[in-house]
Amino acid sequence: MPTTPDMTTETPRGGNGGEKSVLLDHLQHEVAVFARRAEQTRLGGVGQLRNSMDRAAYLLLNRLDNEGPMGVKALAAAMGIDSSTVTRQVAPLVESGMVKRTSHPEDGRAVVLALSPRGQSRLEEVRASRRALMAQLTEDWAPKEREDFCTLLTRFNDALSARMGQGPAAEETPPAS
Template identity: 50%
Template sequence: MSLPPPDVPDAPDPDCRLPYQVAVFARRISAAAALDRAAFLLLDQLAAGGPANVKTLAAALGVDSSTVTRQAAPLLREHLLTRVPYPADRRAALLALTPLGAGRLAQVHEQRRQLIAELTADWTADERTLFCALLERFNDGLRNQR
């Protein structure tokens, strides 16, 4: 699949198409996995950063502490997360990924990797590199909006 040149005069306005395409992408990538988007992001944050308290997770994810608490509850029930004592204050607890949670996260990462590989199989390496760079830039812009 080749990308059309950026100066094609008859191409529809990308500023009108892009919000819809981003929403479709987010919905479809989430539907293709065994975890919903919120659970995936929470587990992925813990896998990357290690055990953390709710406030730290909320800041990293750009959400409210109450949102993290609500999202963590089913993950705790499913034994994908556990509470571990906070070393500096035994009265407080950190959320940590369990081996089951790490396994489920690895499964979802692999499912997503396979899906993206299938969807971009007929793309050139340069097209995949460009898409990744532009998507990363887009996500960095979103992160900077917080």
């Protein structure tokens, strides 16, 4: 395995001595490639178009599955996004029957969003497809490498969330195992 400089190492260039190491350039490039590839994998996990689901739908359904029914404001706060964004993103899920709107039990004027049986089934299909893809992509990794990758990726996502003022993991909750 080739050695690389520590991410905190400064690499003098052009006499200014203040440019970050080549490793940080490599890291930002790999994050950009990862983001593009991750978005591409949503188109079916293991290549099955029928298992496609956009990121917003997946995250909303996953949140409702893990935390149960909740109002738009609570869902928006839990995901670190605006209520109007949740309303816009949930509309096609309601229309397709994956999410149901009901009246709040204590305040009939308020709306509660809940995962429907159809939404639960669809979410499980997508999770299984994505799980199979993750297994294929990491089949030659040791279990410890998978664990370390998850730990570091979670730490990276938490740092991004904190930088955006959302606190750790505000947007996403890992799927139930």
